[in-house]
Amino acid sequence: MSTRRTFLVAGAATAAAVAASTPARAAAPDRELRRILREIDPARVEAIVRRLVSFGTRHTLSAQDDPVRGIGAARDWIFAELERHATASDGRMTVEQQSFVQPVSPRVPVPTRITNVVATLRGSVTPERIYVVTGHYDSRVTDVMDAVKDAPGADDDASGVAVIMELARVFATRRPEATLVFAAVAGEEQGLYGSDHMAQAYKDAGADIQAMFSNDIVGTGNAHDGTRNDPRTVRLFVEGVPTSETPAEATTRKSTGGENDGPSRQLGRFVKDVEPDEMNVRIVWRRDRYLRGSDHISFLLRGYPAARFTEPRENFNHEHQDVRVENGVQYGDLPEFCDFGYIARVARVNAAALWSLAQAPGTPKGVVIDATQLTNTTTLRWQPGTEPDLAGYEVVWRETTAPDWQHSLPVGNVSTVTVDLSKDNVLFGVRAVDTTGHRSPAAAPKP
Numbered sequence: 241m242s243t244r245r246t247f248l249v250a251g252a253a254t255a256a257a258v259a260a261s262t263p264a265r266a267a268a269p270d271r272e273l274r275r276i277l278r279e280i281d282p283a284r285v286e287a288i289v290r291r292l293v294s295f296g297t298r299h300t301l302s303a304q305d306d307p308v309r310g311i312g313a314a315r316d317w318i319f320a321e322l323e324r325h326a327t328a329s330d331g332r333m334t335v336e337q338q339s340f341v342q343p344v345s346p347r348v349p350v351p352t353r354i355t356n357v358v359a360t361l362r363g364s365v366t367p368e369r370i371y372v373v374t375g376h377y378d379s380r381v382t383d384v385m386d387a388v389k390d391a392p393g394a395d396d397d398a399s400g401v402a403v404i405m406e407l408a409r410v411f412a413t414r415r416p417e418a419t420l421v422f423a424a425v426a427g428e429e430q431g432l433y434g435s436d437h438m439a440q441a442y443k444d445a446g447a448d449i450q451a452m453f454s455n456d457i458v459g460t461g462n463a464h465d466g467t468r469n470d471p472r473t474v475r476l477f478v479e480g481v482p483t484s485e486t487p488a489e490a491t492t493r494k495s496t497g498g499e500n501d502g503p504s505r506q507l508g509r510f511v512k513d514v515e516p517d518e519m520n521v522r523i524v525w526r527r528d529r530y531l532r533g534s535d536h537i538s539f540l541l542r543g544y545p546a547a548r549f550t551e552p553r554e555n556f557n558h559e560h561q562d563v564r565v566e567n568g569v570q571y572g573d574l575p576e577f578c579d580f581g582y583i584a585r586v587a588r589v590n591a592a593a594l595w596s597l598a599q600a601p602g603t604p605k606g607v608v609i610d611a612t613q614l615t616n617t618t619t620l621r622w623q624p625g626t627e628p629d630l631a632g633y634e635v636v637w638r639e640t641t642a643p644d645w646q647h648s649l650p651v652g653n654v655s656t657v658t659v660d661l662s663k664d665n666v667l668f669g670v671r672a673v674d675t676t677g678h679r680s681p682a683a684a685p686k687p
């Protein structure tokens with residue numbers, strides 16, 4: 241591509257013209273990340289899924305105090321396992337049972353205690369910056385109100401809980417720069433109640449959640465329906481127009497675009513950039529599948545960037561079904577339909593995303609595009625970051641019709657820059673870079 245002229249009008253003197261236009265890819269996995277990926281163990285994943293299935297049902301309305309059957313037994317086991325993992329963290333990982341009473345609601349006929357089991361690994365440099373990953377440990381059968389029948393929930397969603405538990409084990413011995421939260425939430429099938437409570441608690445505390453991932457139905461690339469196995473693909477659903485968009489923001493968007501540049505879309509681009517070689521993250525530009533949702537929506541409602549991992553093709557005979565054989569067809573969410581190597585690979589996709597997010601600087605905040613004058617240049621401003629290893633910023637851009645960033649331009653450790661490109665013709669983002677080359681997700685500017 242051609243060389244562009246750039247004027248750096250940041251506080252510091254000036255700047256020579258800067259040669260531009262390198263591809264916009266993120267850095268290769270660092271050595272620590274490669275070790276993390278190797279430690280994620282399919283045998284441990286299998287043991288977790290089978291143990292969760294052994295509780296018979298994990299329905300949110302099932303027994304809370306039976307030591308062997310029901311959601312209470314599952315809750316206590318998950319808590320004990322995460323506490324055990326936390327012992328390897330020198331006190332940096334803490335595990336809590338986040339309980340509340342859900343009042344009577346459409347799928348909750350009596351006030352019911354719901355408990356999220358939450359392991360928090362405190363960041364070593366910027367602990368106030370938080371990344372959250374969840375699976376839901378409640379399960380269901382055909383009748384969403386049936387708390388008695390066996391509801392194995394192997395794929396939906398013991399697989400997602402296995403992801404977060406295995407990640408907690410492997411990360412407990414690491415020192416990520418930002419805080420990582422590994423959570424098994426409940427009440428999902430009754431109406432996302434556990435994650436809703438969790439997201440609201442973060443919001444009330446003013447927590448800086450910079451990304452959240454729900455792992456829900458990540459059990460296999462094989463739909464067992466005669467179609468080809470697709471064991472190296474996981475879908476990531478990322479919304480476009482933010483669920484939390486205000487009417488004023490909608491007015492601006494209608495005027496100048498940006499449907500494809502919400503914080504969740506930027507997160508999707510970031511995850512794709514750091515996917516491990518062994519997996520293809522298939523980004524889907526929707527909040528979720530038709531008729532379905534998951535715990536990421538609780539975070540999107542509060543304005544946090546969030547996305548949902550799920551397997552490439554589902555078999556609906558194996559989800560939300562009574563365990564039975566009908567006309568020779570096995571129904572039910574059984575572990576025999578899971579591929580534990582696949583779940584481990586999905587855990588590695590999460591690990592790569594979380595580690596890369598935590599080691600990079602935070603996403604730039606307060607990014608503004610100067611729209612006060614008619615010019616053929618573009619002036620961007622943002623709040624300076626506070627990370628001690630912050631090296632500077634890059635401006636990225638692409639054609640308005642292109643899906644992903646096409647160009648990046650290092651602009652130094654400044655908080656405003658004027659670029660010799662018309663804001664009318666391309667889409668911009670700003671990302672932060674540290675001294676070892678880790679790049680943050682991009683933030684699209686607002687006028």
Ligand SMILES: [Zn+2]
Pocket residue numbers: 376396397428456457
């Ligand atoms: Zn689910």
